[in-house]
Amino acid sequence: MHGVSKSFGGVHALRDAHLEVRRGEVHALLGQNGAGKSTLVNILSGVYVDYGGEVSIDGRPVSFRSPAEAQAAGVATIHQELDLVPEMTVAENLFLGREPRTRWGTCDRRRMARDARGLLAAAGVDLQPGRRISSLRVGEQQLVEIAKALSLDARILIMDEPTSALADAEVRRLFDVVRDLKRRGVSVIYISHRLEELAEIADRATVMRDGTVVGTVDVPTTPAGTLIQLMVGQRMEQLFPSTGTEPGEPLLVVDRLTVTPRRPEQGRREPQDVSLVVRAGEVVGLAGLMGSGRTELLETLFGTGPAGTRTGTVTLDGQPLEPAGPRDAIARGVALVTEDRKVSGLALGQSVRSNMTIAALGRVSRGGVVRAGEERRRVARMAEHLRLKAASQSVAVGTLSGGNQQKVIFGRQLMTEPRLLLLDEPTRGVDVGAKAEIYRLLAELAERGIGVLMASSELPELLGTCHRIVVLHEGRVVADLDSRTTTQEEVLAAATTSNDTTREQA
Numbered sequence: 001m002h003g004v005s006k007s008f009g010g011v012h013a014l015r016d017a018h019l020e021v022r023r024g025e026v027h028a029l030l031g032q033n034g035a036g037k038s039t040l041v042n043i044l045s046g047v048y049v050d051y052g053g054e055v056s057i058d059g060r061p062v063s064f065r066s067p068a069e070a071q072a073a074g075v076a077t078i079h080q081e082l083d084l085v086p087e088m089t090v091a092e093n094l095f096l097g098r099e100p101r102t103r104w105g106t107c108d109r110r111r112m113a114r115d116a117r118g119l120l121a122a123a124g125v126d127l128q129p130g131r132r133i134s135s136l137r138v139g140e141q142q143l144v145e146i147a148k149a150l151s152l153d154a155r156i157l158i159m160d161e162p163t164s165a166l167a168d169a170e171v172r173r174l175f176d177v178v179r180d181l182k183r184r185g186v187s188v189i190y191i192s193h194r195l196e197e198l199a200e201i202a203d204r205a206t207v208m209r210d211g212t213v214v215g216t217v218d219v220p221t222t223p224a225g226t227l228i229q230l231m232v233g234q235r236m237e238q239l240f241p242s243t244g245t246e247p248g249e250p251l252l253v254v255d256r257l258t259v260t261p262r263r264p265e266q267g268r269r270e271p272q273d274v275s276l277v278v279r280a281g282e283v284v285g286l287a288g289l290m291g292s293g294r295t296e297l298l299e300t301l302f303g304t305g306p307a308g309t310r311t312g313t314v315t316l317d318g319q320p321l322e323p324a325g326p327r328d329a330i331a332r333g334v335a336l337v338t339e340d341r342k343v344s345g346l347a348l349g350q351s352v353r354s355n356m357t358i359a360a361l362g363r364v365s366r367g368g369v370v371r372a373g374e375e376r377r378r379v380a381r382m383a384e385h386l387r388l389k390a391a392s393q394s395v396a397v398g399t400l401s402g403g404n405q406q407k408v409i410f411g412r413q414l415m416t417e418p419r420l421l422l423l424d425e426p427t428r429g430v431d432v433g434a435k436a437e438i439y440r441l442l443a444e445l446a447e448r449g450i451g452v453l454m455a456s457s458e459l460p461e462l463l464g465t466c467h468r469i470v471v472l473h474e475g476r477v478v479a480d481l482d483s484r485t486t487t488q489e490e491v492l493a494a495a496t497t498s499n500d501t502t503r504e505q506a
C-alpha cells in the first residue's frame with residue numbers, strides 16, 4: 001500500500017500511509033487509538049472504496065469495490081467489531097452466503113454441520129455448530145469469527161485485535177494456528193494493543209501515529225520500549241502506578257452467594273458459593289479462564305443477571321445489596337463497565353457528550369433541567385482524564401475509533417460517581433498510553449476510598465494494579481491471592497485447577 005490517504009468529512013484518518021507486507025510473514029500494525037490502523041486495513045479489505053493512493057498484491061495493482069471482491073482475491077479479514085448475525089447459529093454464520101447445497105438446491109444442513117465441525121476443529125475452537133451466536137460470550141464469538149476467516153483460504157489474513165476478548169489458552173491456540181498459516185505462505189497483518197504478544201508472534205511491525213506511518217521495524221531486535229516510544233511519540237514513564245494506599249473498611253461483602261437461574265442458559269456460569277470482600281480504597285482483581293463466571297458474578301452484583309433464586313448475602317457498606325437492575329444499582333453507588341461495547345448501549349449516532357452523561361443526568365441537572373455549562377465542563381474534564389481522542393464533545397460516538405468508544409463507556413460509568421466500581425476487561429482494545437491513564441485513574445479512585453472489582457484476562461494488568469486477586473473456576477472462588485507476593489504462574493495454576501483439587505482446597 002503506497003501513499004494511501006483517506007478522510008471522513010474533515011477528519012484525515014490516513015495521510016500518505018504505506019505498508020509493505022512480505023509473503024509468509026506476520027506483520028504487526030501498531031499505534032494508539034485512532035492512529036488509523038483499522039482504516040488502513042479496511043481499505044485493503046474492500047470496506048472503503050474511495051481513498052487516495054495505491055494498493056497492489058503480488059506486484060499487481062488492485063482496487064476492490066467491495067469486501068466480497070477482496071475476499072475473492074484472497075484477502076480475509078477478522079474485523080475489530082465482530083460482524084456475526086446474532087440470531088443465527090455458529091454453522092450458519094460460518095457458511096453465510098456460501099451454504100452447501102443439496103442436489104435440489106436447498107441448503108444441505110447436515111453437510112453444513114459436518115463441515116462447520118471441521119472448520120472449528122481446524123481453528124482449534126471447541127464449540128457446537130448448532131449454538132446460536134447470541135448465546136455465546138464475546139470471546140467465543142471472536143473464535144467463531146476467526147474460524148470463519150481461516151476457512152476462506154486466504155493469501156492475506158487481516159486480524160484486527162483478534163485476541164482482545166480471548167483468554168490465555170485461546171490465545172495460545174490462535175498463535176499455533178497463525179504459525180501454521182505462516183508456514184503455508186499466508187501473510188498475516190496483525191493488529192493488537194497487547195505488546196507482550198508481539199515478540200512471540202510477529203516478524204516485523206509497522207507503527208502508525210496520527211494517520212501516518214512512522215516506521216517499520218524488525219520485531220525480534222526491537223525492544224518494547226522503542227515500539228512504545230514510536231507509537232506515543234515520546235518516552236513513556238511507568239505503565240503501572242504505585243499503589244501506595246492501604247485499603248480501609250470492608251465495602252462490598254459477598255458471603256456464600258449462589259445463583260440458580262430460573263431458566264439456565266447454555267454457556268453461562270452463575271456464582272457458586274462465592275465469598276469475597278472488597279474494602280474501601282481497594283482494587284481487587286477477578287481472574288479466571290474464559291467461562292469461569294467472572295462476567296456473571298459482576299452482572300449479579302449489578303442486578304443484570306438472569307432471574308432466579310439466590311442464596312447467601314451481599315452487602316455494600318453494611319446494607320443489603322440486591323439491585324433490581326442497573327438504575328437501582330447506580331442509585332446505590334454501584335457502576336459496571338461491561339466488556340462488550342456494542343451491547344453496553346452506546347448510542348452510536350449520538351454525541352460523545354450525551355453518551356457520557358446519560359447515566360448521570362442527576363449530577364448535571366437542577367430541578368430536572370440539565371445545566372449545559374456544567375455538563376460540558378464535566379465531560380471536558382472526563383475526556384481529558386481519559387485522553388479521549390475526539391474532534392469535540394458534539395461528534396457522534398460512532399465516528400470514534402474502537403478504543404476511544406471504550407473510553408466513552410468508561411467515562412459514562414465514572415460520571416455516576418460510584419462507591420463500588422465493577423469493571424469487566426476495562427482495557428480491552430485500549431492503547432498503552434490510555435491503559436496507563438486508566439490504571440492511574442483506578443489508583444486515584446482507590447485513594448479516594450472507592451472500591452474496585454476488576455475482571456481481566458491480562459495477568460500483568462491484574463498483578464500491576466490490584467491489591468488482591470480472586471481467582472474463579474467454574475463459578476467458584478478457588479484462590480484469594482495477595483498480588484504483592486503472588487506470581488502469574490500461581491494465578492494461572494489456580495485458574496486451571498481441576499474440580500477435584502477445587503474440592504480438596506475447599
Ligand SMILES: Nc1ncnc2c1ncn2[C@@H]1O[C@H](COP(=O)(O)OP(=O)(O)OP(=O)(O)O)[C@@H](O)[C@H]1O
Nearest residue numbers: 008013033034035036037038039399400401402403
Ligand atoms: N466512519 C468514520 N467517520 C468519521 N471518522 C472516522 C470514521 N472511521 C474512523 N474515523 C476516524 O479516523 C481515525 C482513525 O480511526 P481508526 O479506527 O482507523 O483508528 P485505529 O488505529 O483502528 O484505533 P483503535 O486502536 O482505537 O481501534 C480516528 O480519528 C477516527 O475517529
Ligand SMILES: [Mg+2]
Nearest residue numbers: 037038080402
Ligand atoms: Mg481499530
